[in-house]
Amino acid sequence: MGSDIQDLLRKLPGVDRVLLSVQRLAQDDWPLDLITNEIHLQIAELRSRLLKKEITVVPSIDILTQAVLSELHQFQSSSLKPVINATGILLHTNLGRAPLAKEALEQIQRVASGYSNLEINLSNGRRGSRHSHVEDLLCRLSGAESAMVVNNNAGAVLLALTALAKGKEAIVSRGELVEIGGSFRIPEVMEAGGVVLREVGSSNRTHLRDYQRAINDQSALLLKVHTSNYKIVGFTSSIEASELVSLAREAGLPLVEDLGSGLLRRLPGSSIPEEPTISEAIANGVDLLTCSGDKLLGGPQAGLVFGRKDLIEKLRSHPLARALRIDKLSLAALEATLRLYLTGKENHVPLMAYFAVSQQELKERSHALMRQLDLPGLKVEISVSAAMVGGGAMPDAELPGPVIALQPETLTLDQLSAALRRNEPALVARIHEDRLLLNLRTVDPSDDQLIVEIFKTLLQPEL
Numbered sequence: 001m002g003s004d005i006q007d008l009l010r011k012l013p014g015v016d017r018v019l020l021s022v023q024r025l026a027q028d029d030w031p032l033d034l035i036t037n038e039i040h041l042q043i044a045e046l047r048s049r050l051l052k053k054e055i056t057v058v059p060s061i062d063i064l065t066q067a068v069l070s071e072l073h074q075f076q077s078s079s080l081k082p083v084i085n086a087t088g089i090l091l092h093t094n095l096g097r098a099p100l101a102k103e104a105l106e107q108i109q110r111v112a113s114g115y116s117n118l119e120i121n122l123s124n125g126r127r128g129s130r131h132s133h134v135e136d137l138l139c140r141l142s143g144a145e146s147a148m149v150v151n152n153n154a155g156a157v158l159l160a161l162t163a164l165a166k167g168k169e170a171i172v173s174r175g176e177l178v179e180i181g182g183s184f185r186i187p188e189v190m191e192a193g194g195v196v197l198r199e200v201g202s203s204n205r206t207h208l209r210d211y212q213r214a215i216n217d218q219s220a221l222l223l224k225v226h227t228s229n230y231k232i233v234g235f236t237s238s239i240e241a242s243e244l245v246s247l248a249r250e251a252g253l254p255l256v257e258d259l260g261s262g263l264l265r266r267l268p269g270s271s272i273p274e275e276p277t278i279s280e281a282i283a284n285g286v287d288l289l290t291c292s293g294d295k296l297l298g299g300p301q302a303g304l305v306f307g308r309k310d311l312i313e314k315l316r317s318h319p320l321a322r323a324l325r326i327d328k329l330s331l332a333a334l335e336a337t338l339r340l341y342l343t344g345k346e347n348h349v350p351l352m353a354y355f356a357v358s359q360q361e362l363k364e365r366s367h368a369l370m371r372q373l374d375l376p377g378l379k380v381e382i383s384v385s386a387a388m389v390g391g392g393a394m395p396d397a398e399l400p401g402p403v404i405a406l407q408p409e410t411l412t413l414d415q416l417s418a419a420l421r422r423n424e425p426a427l428v429a430r431i432h433e434d435r436l437l438l439n440l441r442t443v444d445p446s447d448d449q450l451i452v453e454i455f456k457t458l459l460q461p462e463l
């Protein structure tokens, strides 16, 4: 037995022979070490499978060559790929949150394909600040005195707490010690920033007097966190930021609010539910407000900070600001997105457009698609489902609407959704009660036909 395996192992081709064969067939000019590494891996894999008796013959050199070439081709295809989001979840963190507006993409292209005035003042040639490109826009849109941007909202909260409360106490309600996305927990962010957490109230009820009692000479600020990704219902009471304002003023402490999702404008007739806008939150009188750029605002990943000039100045000059700074691609996209809001073109922001899609329009598109998806091997009907906002925003925000419900007859649901995910572009949909649901609210109308083509190709009988 042992000697049989030795014979087989001896039949494994040498790297040089495979290399010659690969080089003869390769269409591309691959770097030599990339090819030889791949050949070594393939041969090692064969050796191990022979030893484990998973295979009993040594594949021909042609088969080995093809295997190496196919692996090499994988290096040319991107790991990050576009996905058609038919889940109806408007802000899906795993699907990259907000899609960007065309204007934002063009601005990235313009600014990043060459040099830019990122940190130079073109009118006097002196050093400038990257914040200058958006500060005025952010102030106009929010009514805030001053503003800045960092890498993301988690960074904005960390910076605000560190710069204003390091070594001292931040007072926050127990009901607001939120965790977002499994990794951002307010208590842990505070710890990382060297801030002592002073919890007040209970998980479900916090009163103004709880805050009052907690204030002492170690207090540095009051923190209000918007519990945007969960809701405590039932016997609850919490204090709104507007109620905390006078308490903070009396105590001479800044009131910092983490708004989370960052809604800039309510579109008329859109289905965005009640959620304070950024300017409403500022108008309440908070001293500092942070939110995300890629949640309800519909822009790139960013952390926006609005508020009092002296506090923003403290944040900007803190050493952490450099570590958390926004990159020029995101800044370019953010600027373009904010200009759309300022100039009344917020319906160009895909997320805002998706919120605004009418039931009638969804119904018409869904019916049109249903007729075309009436394919052999597929049962199709129209059903009703809720579109969830997702992305840690508005837990109870369900936008009900028509969905296309599919039941494959020759494949299982798991096989069908796996095949859709493997397609390029991938199509991601939701499985609910033995059906695959396609919700067009989160699909760009120009992709509707593409969806039909994907199903046609997938379900066509093998020729």
Ligand SMILES: *Cc1c(COP(=O)(O)O)cnc(C)c1O
Pocket (backbone or CB within 6 Å): 152, 153, 154, 155, 157, 178, 180, 184, 225, 226, 227, 228, 229, 258, 259, 260, 261, 291, 292, 293, 302, 303, 391, 392, 393
């Ligand atoms: C989403 C969220 C964050 C984290 O924001 P990122 O931009 O993802 O870093 C922080 N706080 C609240 C309340 C949030 O909803």
